[in-house]
Amino acid sequence: MIIDGKKTAEDLRKDLKRKISELKSTYNAVPGLSVILVGEDPASKIYVKNKAKFAKEVGLNSEVIRYPANLEEKVLLNKIKDLNKNTKVSGILVQLPLPSHIDKKKVIDTIDHAKDVDGFHPMNVGNLSSGYKSNIPCTPLGCSILLKKVEKNLNGKHAVVIGRSNLNGKPMTQLLLKENCTVTITHSKTKDLKAECLRADIIIAAVGIPKLVKGDWVKKGAIVIDVGINKTESGIVGDVDFDEVSKVAKAITPVPGGVGPMTIACLLQNTINCFKRSNI
């Protein structure tokens, strides 16, 4: 089974569009998303453009605030504080990476955790790991939705997460634990990654190394979710060798068209959730 992230994201956006029109009639207001872009990073510019496009498509009020790369940190922090106070803004996202003179941690900590649609604020990270309500980082949330399309009940499954970043690996681990998986989290110092992967019923690859996971690393019938987006001479590829692994796995996400489209759809969902919580 090839897990179609593009179609799943389209369906999710349709559902969100309907929810937004319901919110509009209930509250006479729609959720608002403010995205801040600092600098000219080409990949970030594309991500932000797509976020704005889909936000508009589902009917969110969205704005993109653009700053030059030499922006003073203080100006950015003050802007975030203004957005925190603005009742029309339900969600705030500062596109990463930021220029090196700006302290990423300070920026994330300044966003009101209730408006932190990326789920990176320490309060959301803590709530997620404690099993409380929180904003969940968009990419792992998208991975979970795709996983549940293949298998509703993940109880007792052995999941191997490759990568321990705050963005992907760590929150993914928390989501899998919530589903009662037994989770092994691996990273660059893991002794025998192939042996770990061979024990997995579920593999989540979030590494950033093209085609790292090979066909003979995967147990027959495993589910493989590929988070990687790697630019190579032959185009964009994932962290999984799709041609090899798709012959062994029960289900696999392609790159592109797998996890990628889900990330933005989940961002829109998080924005709606923030709006709902602030209006209860």
Ligand code: NAP
């Ligand atoms: P990251 O912050 O660079 O983290 C990479 C992780 O992989 C680290 O934990 C690192 O271990 C581990 N690692 C590196 N080499 C390894 C190896 N040989 N064996 C096992 N683990 C290894 O990356 P990220 O931000 O999580 O992104 C990972 C990938 O996902 C990238 O390709 C990125 O472009 C992609 N991505 C996709 C989406 C999407 O929407 N689909 C969103 C975000 C990111 P250490 O901790 O020991 O260094």
